[in-house]
Amino acid sequence: MNEYEEEFSEVVADLDQVEDVPTDDLFAVLSRDGACMWVRTTGEEPQWTGDDRVDRALAAPICGGCPVRRECLEFEFRTSGYALSGVWGPLSEEERRAAFVVWLDRRDGLGDEASAGGDQP
Numbered sequence: 001m002n003e004y005e006e007e008f009s010e011v012v013a014d015l016d017q018v019e020d021v022p023t024d025d026l027f028a029v030l031s032r033d034g035a036c037m038w039v040r041t042t043g044e045e046p047q048w049t050g051d052d053r054v055d056r057a058l059a060a061p062i063c064g065g066c067p068v069r070r071e072c073l074e075f076e077f078r079t080s081g082y083a084l085s086g087v088w089g090p091l092s093e094e095e096r097r098a099a100f101v102v103w104l105d106r107r108d109g110l111g112d113e114a115s116a117g118g119d120q121p
């Protein structure tokens, strides 16, 4: 087991629970229940800075209380793949890319959508 597998295996294994959920259904759940959607509509969205470290700190409490974190990360891996960007809870883009590689390995058969997200390392 390499260092990334060790670090992210638990996070990635948790995504098995939504492996069979269609991507459109994941999107519908995120749109309805994502905490970030809620803060946008209530005007309580943080003042994003564009600095990844600062923005992750701002996003952490929002994502930390989000009921659909699992669906969100699964959706991101399927639709963005290695080309993912932006803020997701406590994980930086670099960490999510590392977790994505672990996710691909775990899923073994690469889905069409997963491979659409850009080159792998």
Ligand code: SF4
Pocket: 030, 033, 034, 035, 036, 037, 062, 063, 066, 067, 068, 069, 072, 073, 087, 088, 089
């Ligand atoms: S985990 Fe974070 S980015 Fe994803 S839907 Fe929830 S609040 Fe939004």
